[in-house]
Amino acid sequence: MKEAKHIAIVGATGAVGEEMLACLDQRAFPISELTLLASARSAGKTISFQGKDIIVKELTHNSFDGVDIALFAAGGSTSLEFAPSAAKAGATVIDNSSAYRMDDEVPLIVPEINPEAAQQASKGIIANPNCTTIISLMALFPLHKKYGLKSIIASSYQAVSGSGAQGIAELKQQCEAIAKGEEIVSEVYPTQIAFNVIPQVDVFQPDHYTKEELKMLNESRKILNLPELKVTCTCVRVPVYRSHSVSITAAFENEPSVEEARGIFANYPGVDAKDDPSNNLFPTPLDTTLKDDCLVGRIRKDKVIDKALALWVVGDQVRKGAALNAVQIAEIL
Amino acid sequence: MKEAKHIAIVGATGAVGEEMLACLDQRAFPISELTLLASARSAGKTISFQGKDIIVKELTHNSFDGVDIALFAAGGSTSLEFAPSAAKAGATVIDNSSAYRMDDEVPLIVPEINPEAAQQASKGIIANPNCTTIISLMALFPLHKKYGLKSIIASSYQAVSGSGAQGIAELKQQCEAIAKGEEIVSEVYPTQIAFNVIPQVDVFQPDHYTKEELKMLNESRKILNLPELKVTCTCVRVPVYRSHSVSITAAFENEPSVEEARGIFANYPGVDAKDDPSNNLFPTPLDTTLKDDCLVGRIRKDKVIDKALALWVVGDQVRKGAALNAVQIAEIL
Known part of the structure; x- marks a missing residue:
């Protein structure tokens, strides 16, 4: 006990x-x-x-x-x-x-x-850790154990819950204002988030990346104990309430396999594969809302980088992300 | 005359x-x-x-x-x-x-x-050409002329206008249904698009990419006359009415410069830079709605690929995209 x-x-x-x-x-x-x-x-x-x-x-x-x-x-x-x-x-x-x-x-x-x-x-x-980093690494760590992670190129689709209760309220209020033809007020975000996407999360740093984007770099290195890991990230706020999505190209030391990757996710705690193109199966943010597990889909060979997979991971920002x-x-x- | x-x-x-x-x-x-x-x-x-x-x-x-x-x-x-x-x-x-x-x-x-x-x-x-391809190439072609384009890794944020008038209507109807607490009907999209994002545009192909994603590959090669160009694309539908956004890592033959790239866009027809992190300036889909020009922002050195830039391009899907x-x-x- x-x-x-x-x-x-x-x-x-x-x-x-x-x-x-x-x-x-x-x-x-x-x-x-x-x-x-x-x-x-x-x-x-x-x-x-x-x-x-x-x-x-x-x-x-x-x-x-x-x-x-x-x-x-x-x-x-x-x-x-x-x-x-x-x-x-x-x-x-x-x-x-x-x-x-x-x-x-x-x-x-x-x-x-x-x-x-x-x-x-x-x-x-x-x-x-940072919510986008946790959700991304839930997909990348099981692959890292098998193939050895070298680099990450990621573009995020981050929910307004990442800005707390006031982010959620601002999206709701803007949608109501638009429905009523009223003026739109933006206080939490630098511009309208309803029916828009905003390629800025957290403040800009001297290298023109945002703090959020550099968290993906620095926190991933620390969590995975990979000080040489390379990460490019573009963090984007989208009008979704509480699950983050991340589109990732991950490169490895060893040649990864799409079929094998699906099996790896199916057998790892806290993450699962929802990935069957022949049956139109892929995860969306609503699939993980209020759920503990992250979901991975769209797993395929990257066409630019050798020994790399493209994939899409989704997780509840408030729950697994925090x-x-x-x-x-x-x-x- | x-x-x-x-x-x-x-x-x-x-x-x-x-x-x-x-x-x-x-x-x-x-x-x-x-x-x-x-x-x-x-x-x-x-x-x-x-x-x-x-x-x-x-x-x-x-x-x-x-x-x-x-x-x-x-x-x-x-x-x-x-x-x-x-x-x-x-x-x-x-x-x-x-x-x-x-x-x-x-x-x-x-x-x-x-x-x-x-x-x-x-x-x-x-x-x-395909709308996402046109908008992406409006940013990439001026850079290609200067630096020689080698590869593109792109994740899109595509507006519902890409599905025509019925896509626009479905997003509007779903938002109204949610506001009224009514049941949500999805006919144009495979699942709810309001307050969600969907990582599938057009049908899946045998290599697990969608037709839309392969258009970026094949059409870019044909338009630019670059048969060896490498392209990985992840196309995602977002609840935005009519401008597409694309997050891109573009690799070149020659070392690109962030400052020079901004100047290139400022002097090229049909595209402009909106990119000043120190003043929180970046383009969002609403900035190009009903506008002819595409806008490029978030221009910075990629941290994974050598001689590569990360950037963000936005354009009106119905207008420049079609x-x-x-x-x-x-x-x-």
């Missing part, structure tokens, strides 16, 4: 925080006590969990007494300010923000890929 | 046919007579053009007496059946379908790229 833990969720009222609660419940995570934390603005709200009403408390540096595992889902600045306090109080922090991901003393973990890295959490902090992965890390501990 | 021509439009009541009329009008194409043709179902409708009401006639093999240029925008089977009759009657056919594109005796033309090919229309038929390009071919004649 597993020992029940005192769990804290920071950012419990956000989209990812809510999903973390759903994952803890569905996976019957053994909980001795549940502390829900948020900013002063959201403190005082009541959240129902397994039949009990829990009052959300204001996050302070003294919020973590007796907490075993603190799941942070409240943005980078909150993590930078409060994660050290949680760790100092003896909690293991699992941080969904990008704040600590590239810190050498902080493991960056996808439980199906590098669970052993959890042993190296010398700061008491473990980082949850909350589920964090709860799975908590399960390792 | 240009000699006025007798123009026929086959499929005059469809999305592309309507746009052809708009292009002829806006570009003040010299027209002596205008014959509008459609199936028996649409015959008898009245279309207003430059202040005159024109009755749509039923398309028959005898519809082309005295016609100088016949613009076909009614699908492959109609073109296969009626284009030879039009050519036999002395008209030059400009066909928007894929029926004749790979025929060695039929030139495949993007007027900014290979206008000289119009001389080789030995059958009296000229083909208008109707405008056809009318521009007519202007060459």
Whole structure:
């Protein structure tokens, strides 16, 4: 029997925080006590969990007494300010923000890929990777084990849930405004997202890539322990609510096989193949909505690069891309 | 002064046919007579053009007496059946379908790229290329002239207008059904397109690529006269009404420069750069809606392939992807 833990969720009222609660419940995570934390603005709200009403408390540096595992889902600045306090109080922090991901003393973990890295959490902090990176690597890691991954060229189709509850609300509001012939307001995104796609996710960096695109490069290298891995990524926001899709050309050391790849996915945890062109089968974002597993389809030989496959991977951004992965890390501990 | 021509439009009541009329009008194409043709179902409708009401006639093999240029925008089977009759009657056919594109005796033309090919229309038929191919090559041809194109890896974000008026209607109806909580009907697409993306455009071929993806390969080779060009393409339908976007990694013989590429686009007809990361400038599909020019942004060094650029090109599918390009071919004649 597993020992029940005192769990804290920071950012419990956000989209990812809510999903973390759903994952803890569905996976019957053994909980001795549940502390829900948020900013002063959201403190005082009541959240129902397994039949009990829990009052959300204001996050302070003294919020973590007796907490075993603190799941942070409240943005980078909150993590930078409060994660050290949680760790100092003896909690293991699992941080969904990008704040600590590239810190050498902080493991960056996808439980199906590098669970052993959890042993190296010398700061008491473990980082949850970027959502597009997790979903892409769920497809690429099983292939890497077989063929040896050399490079990734990826174009993403990212859901608005990646911008949190306000991204979801903005897409919904814009669609309503268009239906009513009213003026469209863009606050979360730099321009209209309804019936449009936006080739910019996160801020631009000096090399003209966005921060999101460089996360695919840097986080993939760290998670896979492949410091020489080459990655070109173009991250694009699309008017989809909560599953990300990624179109990938992946090159390998050894010649990959399409048939074999399908079998590899069918036998790997957390990912499955939905790939049968003769029966028009391929995965779309709606197929993985509210689902744990990522789905891979459109697997075929790349026509430009030798020993490469083209493929299409889809996963629920809020779940495997964030909350589920964090709860799975908590399960390792 | 240009000699006025007798123009026929086959499929005059469809999305592309309507746009052809708009292009002829806006570009003040010299027209002596205008014959509008459609199936028996649409015959008898009245279309207003430059202040005159024109009755749509039923398309028959005898519809082309005295016609100088016949613009076909009614699908492959109609073109296969009626284009030879039009050519036999002395008209030059400009066909928007894929029926004749790979025929060695039929030139495949993007007027900014290979206008000289119009001389080789030995059958009296000229083909208008695939929309995604036209838009991609509008970005790639000016770079090819400078650096020598070797390969293309592309992922598309294709608007529903590519499926004609019924694609546009299906997206609209699905959004309305979702807003009302009603059941969603998918007839044009294999699954829901509203708030979803579908990684399948046109039918699957034996190599697991779709016909649309192989058009990018085969048509690019023919238009650019580069029989060795390598192309991997993943074509994806997105819930956007009428501009296609394409995320491209293009490799060249010679080392390309990001700054130089921007200048090349700024000075080339039919395409422009909208690319300034420091000011958050990049093109989205809404930027080219109802516009003639394609826009290129996100230009940067590719991180996987040597001598390669990553870039993002956007163009109005109905206009430059179909109707405008056809009318521009007519202007060459």
